Amino acid sequence: MTALPTIVAKAPRRFYIETWGCQMNELDSQRMAGQLMQQGILPTRAPEEADVILLNSCSVRDKAEQKVYSRLGEYRLFKRQNADLLIGLCGCVAQQEGERALDRVPDLDFVVGPARVGELAQIVSRRRQGERVVATGFPEERTYDIDAVARSGEYKGMVTLIEGCDKNCTFCIVPTTRGPERSRPLANVLAEVRHLLDYGFQEIELLGQTVNHWREPGGDLDFADLLEAVATLPGVCRLRFITSYPRDFTPRMVEKVGTHANICPYLHLPVQSGADNVLRRMGRGYTREQYVDLARQLRAARPDLALSTDIIVGFPGESDDEFEQTLGLVEETRFASLYAFKYSPRPGTAAPRLGAPVDPDVASERLQRLFARQETIQKEINLSLVGKEYDVVVTGWGREPGMQMGRTPCHRIVHFATGAEPADLGSVTRVRVAGALTHSLKAERV
Ligand code: SAM
Numbered sequence: 241m242t243a244l245p246t247i248v249a250k251a252p253r254r255f256y257i258e259t260w261g262c263q264m265n266e267l268d269s270q271r272m273a274g275q276l277m278q279q280g281i282l283p284t285r286a287p288e289e290a291d292v293i294l295l296n297s298c299s300v301r302d303k304a305e306q307k308v309y310s311r312l313g314e315y316r317l318f319k320r321q322n323a324d325l326l327i328g329l330c331g332c333v334a335q336q337e338g339e340r341a342l343d344r345v346p347d348l349d350f351v352v353g354p355a356r357v358g359e360l361a362q363i364v365s366r367r368r369q370g371e372r373v374v375a376t377g378f379p380e381e382r383t384y385d386i387d388a389v390a391r392s393g394e395y396k397g398m399v400t401l402i403e404g405c406d407k408n409c410t411f412c413i414v415p416t417t418r419g420p421e422r423s424r425p426l427a428n429v430l431a432e433v434r435h436l437l438d439y440g441f442q443e444i445e446l447l448g449q450t451v452n453h454w455r456e457p458g459g460d461l462d463f464a465d466l467l468e469a470v471a472t473l474p475g476v477c478r479l480r481f482i483t484s485y486p487r488d489f490t491p492r493m494v495e496k497v498g499t500h501a502n503i504c505p506y507l508h509l510p511v512q513s514g515a516d517n518v519l520r521r522m523g524r525g526y527t528r529e530q531y532v533d534l535a536r537q538l539r540a541a542r543p544d545l546a547l548s549t550d551i552i553v554g555f556p557g558e559s560d561d562e563f564e565q566t567l568g569l570v571e572e573t574r575f576a577s578l579y580a581f582k583y584s585p586r587p588g589t590a591a592p593r594l595g596a597p598v599d600p601d602v603a604s605e606r607l608q609r610l611f612a613r614q615e616t617i618q619k620e621i622n623l624s625l626v627g628k629e630y631d632v633v634v635t636g637w638g639r640e641p642g643m644q645m646g647r648t649p650c651h652r653i654v655h656f657a658t659g660a661e662p663a664d665l666g667s668v669t670r671v672r673v674a675g676a677l678t679h680s681l682k683a684e685r686v
Pocket residue numbers: 262300301405409411412413414449450483484485510512550551552581582583584585586
């Protein structure tokens with residue numbers, strides 16, 4: 241009888257994913273992680289010990305793009321220690337750069353655009369057989385395996401409603417990098433939500449660049465119908481959706497936000513500017529007055545609503561007066577939080593032709609003034625919440641020992657002392673707000 245061959249223990253292969261950008265990129269990273277884990281490749285927090293490194297990139301602003309290239313430069317050095325290491329560029333920069341990225345970074349192994357994320361497992365195998373793959377573009381048939389999504393460690397389950405965007409705002413590269421808008425059929429969305437509820441997720445976040453523009457493919461249903469269908473599924477404790485487009489909000493959608501207690505009283509509604517002339521040049525399709533009126537309707541339907549927004553400063557041709565109008569809008573609307581960015585010219589977009597560039601120092605100064613104004617407002621709002629009680633979902637540990645963190649239904653960050661018995665991550669605990677910081681609340685468990 242021949243002897244059995246000796247089994248040599250081999251360390252499992254590892255992968256490392258670095259993610260930039262929006263929630264859609266976060267979900268794409270979970271989908272890529274899930275596919276690698278199905279192949280027996282395990283996650284690591286240390287890029288230097290990885291066999292597969294993926295950079296899931298964002299190209300909304302130029303800086304994010306530069307960061308990805310500089311990171312690729314750092315990671316390719318790991319190939320000196322590990323000849324088997326594969327490095328992939330994924331996400332929006334991947335779609336934008338395609339072949340060019342392979343020419344620019346000689347050690348780059350493959351390029352995967354956002355619409356091709358479902359093919360990652362095959363792309364890795366093809367690379368192991370020698371092919372440097374460029375998988376970009378927007379095929380009609382796409383793979384989306386809801387069983388191959390690594391959702392571990394998350395308290396919320398994310399579900400894509402719409403891929404791509406058809407809005408063509410003059411500053412934005414997303415329609416180029418994520419392709420034309422495609423709504424997922426309601427049945428697929430509900431199947432994925434049920435799947436997440438079976439796994440024990442209590443919070444569901446619906447995703448799309450213009451999430452409230454969802455339409456049943458080939459049917460009559462719109463986002464108000466979808467909200468109704470998801471909010472009434474047994475087990476959905478918290479329902480969020482991001483990002484809403486102001487022009488696409490209908491009175492029926494506003495009514496649903498007011499009717500279902502499990503739809504969280506938090507809404508991200510990017511305004512971009514408070515000046516009608518700038519909004520027109522941006523191609524947003526609404527006026528300042530229409531935006532303010534929508535915010536008023538939403539607050540009337542849901543008085544505890546926390547509104548957040550995005551603002552771009554220094555859009556081509558933005559005058560001092562137009563910027564002052566944006567400050568005025570921020571003053572009037574009193575956002576719970578605000579994300580503001582200096583305008584960054586993007587390839588192939590119309591905005592650079594629509595006005596003279598704003599001096600970068602002027603744009604920086606405007607950004608600082610906007611942040612300062614918002615911080616004062618935010619601190620005032622947070623102070624007004626002292627004494628209120630909230631059910632918070634426990635999301636993590638604080639920086640100091642004995643502290644934990646959570647999110648209120650209105651999405652505010654809360655720091656609280658664990659007390660004798662720390663709350664389980666993902667569980668819900670009741671707290672009373674005891675103090676206010678600019679970007680978070682301090683609370684006690686009750
Ligand atoms: N689809 C959403 C919308 O337009 O309402 C937002 C999508 S984008 C990923 C997120 C934010 O990035 C935008 O709301 C905008 O404020 C900002 N942004 C997009 N393009 C930009 C640019 N060229 N320069 C600076 N900020 C930009």
